[in-house]
Amino acid sequence: MLLYVLRRLASAVSVVVATMFAGFGLFFLAPTDAAGAICGNNCSAERIAHIRASLGLDEPFLSQFGAYLTGVLVGRTYEAGGVVVECSAPCLGFSYQLNQPVTALIADALPVTVSIVAGAATVSLTVGVLTGAFAARRRGRVADRVAVAAALGLGSVPFFVVALISALYLAGTVLPRAEHIPISEDPLGWAAGLLAPWLTLGVVSAAAYTRHARAAMIESLGEDYIRTARAKGLSERRVVYRHGLRAAITPVATLFGMDVAFQLTGALFTEAIFGLPGLGVLTLRAFAVFDLPVLMGAVLVGATILVVMNLVVDIAYTVLDPRVRLT
Amino acid sequence: MTTTPYLAVRDLTVAFGDVRAVSDLSYAVPLGRTLAIVGESGSGKSAAALAVMGLHDPATTRITGSVTVGGAEVVGMAPAELRALRGSRAAMVFQDPQSALHPYFTVGAQIAEAYRAHNAVSRRAARAHAADVLGRVGIPAARRRLDDYPHQFSGGMRQRVMIAMALVNDPKLLIADEPTTALDVTVQAQILDLIADLRREFGSAVVVITHDLGVVAEIADDVLVMYAGRCVERGPTRTVLGAPAHPYTWGLLESIPVVAEKPARLRPIPGSPPNPRTPPTGCAFHPRCRYPERVGDTACRDRMPELTGDGDRLSRCHLPRPDQVFRAEVLPLLGTGDQHVR
Ligand SMILES: Nc1ncnc2c1ncn2[C@@H]1O[C@H](COP(=O)(O)OP(=O)(O)O)[C@@H](O)[C@H]1O
Ligand code: SF4
Ligand SMILES: [Mg+2]
Numbered sequence: 001m002l003l004y005v006l007r008r009l010a011s012a013v014s015v016v017v018a019t020m021f022a023g024f025g026l027f028f029l030a031p032t033d034a035a036g037a038i039c040g041n042n043c044s045a046e047r048i049a050h051i052r053a054s055l056g057l058d059e060p061f062l063s064q065f066g067a068y069l070t071g072v073l074v075g076r077t078y079e080a081g082g083v084v085v086e087c088s089a090p091c092l093g094f095s096y097q098l099n100q101p102v103t104a105l106i107a108d109a110l111p112v113t114v115s116i117v118a119g120a121a122t123v124s125l126t127v128g129v130l131t132g133a134f135a136a137r138r139r140g141r142v143a144d145r146v147a148v149a150a151a152l153g154l155g156s157v158p159f160f161v162v163a164l165i166s167a168l169y170l171a172g173t174v175l176p177r178a179e180h181i182p183i184s185e186d187p188l189g190w191a192a193g194l195l196a197p198w199l200t201l202g203v204v205s206a207a208a209y210t211r212h213a214r215a216a217m218i219e220s221l222g223e224d225y226i227r228t229a230r231a232k233g234l235s236e237r238r239v240v241y242r243h244g245l246r247a248a249i250t251p252v253a254t255l256f257g258m259d260v261a262f263q264l265t266g267a268l269f270t271e272a273i274f275g276l277p278g279l280g281v282l283t284l285r286a287f288a289v290f291d292l293p294v295l296m297g298a299v300l301v302g303a304t305i306l307v308v309m310n311l312v313v314d315i316a317y318t319v320l321d322p323r324v325r326l327t
Numbered sequence: 328m329t330t331t332p333y334l335a336v337r338d339l340t341v342a343f344g345d346v347r348a349v350s351d352l353s354y355a356v357p358l359g360r361t362l363a364i365v366g367e368s369g370s371g372k373s374a375a376a377l378a379v380m381g382l383h384d385p386a387t388t389r390i391t392g393s394v395t396v397g398g399a400e401v402v403g404m405a406p407a408e409l410r411a412l413r414g415s416r417a418a419m420v421f422q423d424p425q426s427a428l429h430p431y432f433t434v435g436a437q438i439a440e441a442y443r444a445h446n447a448v449s450r451r452a453a454r455a456h457a458a459d460v461l462g463r464v465g466i467p468a469a470r471r472r473l474d475d476y477p478h479q480f481s482g483g484m485r486q487r488v489m490i491a492m493a494l495v496n497d498p499k500l501l502i503a504d505e506p507t508t509a510l511d512v513t514v515q516a517q518i519l520d521l522i523a524d525l526r527r528e529f530g531s532a533v534v535v536i537t538h539d540l541g542v543v544a545e546i547a548d549d550v551l552v553m554y555a556g557r558c559v560e561r562g563p564t565r566t567v568l569g570a571p572a573h574p575y576t577w578g579l580l581e582s583i584p585v586v587a588e589k590p591a592r593l594r595p596i597p598g599s600p601p602n603p604r605t606p607p608t609g610c611a612f613h614p615r616c617r618y619p620e621r622v623g624d625t626a627c628r629d630r631m632p633e634l635t636g637d638g639d640r641l642s643r644c645h646l647p648r649p650d651q652v653f654r655a656e657v658l659p660l661l662g663t664g665d666q667h668v669r
Binding site: 224 | 419
């Protein structure tokens with residue numbers, strides 16, 4: 001087990017480094033001139049040259065990448081407007097446009113995104129699995145049909161439409177206004193402020209979980225061990241929600257593992273529509289003004305989140321299915 | 328024999344839509360006795376057993392007749408009452424322990440759960456009890472194995488776990504549905520011995536379903552032979568195996584290698600069991616039977632024979648003197664005298 005985790009960690013780190021390398025290369029080759037973007041309009045050639053030099057943009061690719069990697073691992077210094085800025089590890093670069101280290105920008109934005117994704121995932125898993133199990137138990141009856149139709153309907157409406165409607169009409173009226181209050185300051189306010197985005201993103205992605213959980217439940221409820229559970233004299237509720245659901249959770253976890261990337265993209269939309277200062281908004285702004293260091297940082301953090309989540313899901317498997325051996 | 332039967336099945340019929348899996352089945356099992364139900368696959372053995380446990384889905388199954396367990400009527404019993412009966416007074420062991428045990432729960436948890444479903448005891452007490460029964464069914468180092476999952480046991484050990492789970496509440500009725508079919512030949516005998524021992528020890532009524540006459544000879548007091556959902560022959564094991572009265576039972580005897588003296592003489596029953604959607608007219612066995620001409624006319628094709636006989640010895644066949652036919656034409660194939668009954 002420990003060996004497995006270590007090996008998976010090593011491979012996770014190499015994926016992150018590869019992403020970093022690829023991202024860096026992409027931006028390096030991009031036709032836009034980073035120095036020009038930093039300098040803005042009405043910029044003298046002299047000033048651009050100065051920026052290039054101070055950023056090391058005229059250095060060869062590998063040495064730039066090396067400097068970046070060093071920054072991530074041990075920190076480095078930047079010169080901005082004649083002032084030397086200390087950028088301690090993990091240094092993800094310096095945004096000349098916002099005049100702030102990227103690490104600090106991301107550190108502010110990340111909790112917002114993580115809060116949205118975690119809350120929405122909780123909502124979608126809970127709603128999806130319970131609705132799916134409920135529908136499976138009443139397979140073919142009215143309650144089942146309603147659940148299936150609702151899941152199908154919700155699943156076929158584009159997410160941004162639902163999010164827009166929710167942001168315009170629900171947040172601030174039925175639901176509290178969407179805002180981000182750090183959980184450390186006011187946990188209740190944190191939850192209240194994120195309720196609208198959680199429900200929006202959560203309920204929409206719950207549709208897929210409902211269908212998936214229903215199918216998995218129908219399969220598990222047909223298994224021999226369900227008959228055994230009934231033969232033991234267990235209550236029908238215990239048979240369905242303990243023995244049936246327990247077996248259906250593994251396939252749902254698989255879906256969840258594949259879904260993390262989608263949830264991150266969903267969070268990006270959600271932030272933009274609800275106006276929450278998360279990673280998505282930060283990235284979109286950086287994209288618009290070609291703030292390369294911020295883009296790089298966001299890509300890196302996004303890749304790290306994905307890799308870590310996949311690792312977590314894989315390890316969760318061993319807890320979920322005792323037959324899975326990690327080797 | 329004056330004991331009142333603990334399990335009494337009367338005119339039981341089980342139908343799935345227009346498929347009649349069991350028709351007019353009646354039998355009784357007193358405490359301390361073992362009834363074997365034999366028949367080819369698809370003859371309705373499991374469907375009948377599940378009806379005794381009230382395990383059929385009422386939405387898709389129509390059950391008529393009567394099943395009483397310890398005097399309580401199971402057909403139409405309220406769900407809460409049924410739950411109280413299942414796993415406590417009546418327990419069942421299924422054919423394939425691999426699929427009948429939940430793969431995601433430890434065996435200790437599964438056994439303890441069966442105990443706690445009927446006894447208000449702490450988790451700790453249930454766990455201790457689970458270790459006890461696990462030991463009683465012959466699992467070495469039972470206490471240590473409580474936290475193992477079913478896949479960590481061999482096939483035979485898994486069936487012992489299944490039996491332990493069924494016995495955890497000392498049931499007065501144990502139904503074992505082909506308990507050895509999914510197991511290696513070498514462990515089959517051990518499992519049967521175990522069931523026989525437990526029956527002796529606790530004096531329960533036991534129903535063993537099998538398609539193996541060797542199993543019947545070994546552990547059953549009485550036998551019931553099923554064909555196409557009906558009882559075709561019933562009686563004490565020695566009589567039914569020693570002097571069977573139904574051509575289908577003869578066919579079963581002729582087709583087992585342990586009994587037929589020379590493998591060359593092995594005579595499998597020709598043809599295959601009828602499709603329950605389109606049952607044959609008259610005697611359901613007539614398309615595969617050698618004796619319809621002996622009966623004469625078209626009686627076998629036209630009329631379903633009644634289950635007749637004296638006392639506890641019944642069979643369902645039009646043949647006038649089946650005992651003579653058996654002695655003259657079947658017995659020589661099986662070996663001399665009584666020898667074919669082990
Ligand atoms: N749940 C069910 N729905 C429809 N048909 C069934 C069901 N269970 C059993 N049958 C049918 O009933 C007949 C008897 O089956 P079963 O009792 O399982 O036979 P056995 O246990 O003797 O092999 C078979 O033809 C089988 O296909
Ligand atoms: S009734 Fe006729 S067909 Fe049926 S078993 Fe007897 S002899 Fe054979
Ligand atoms: Mg069966």
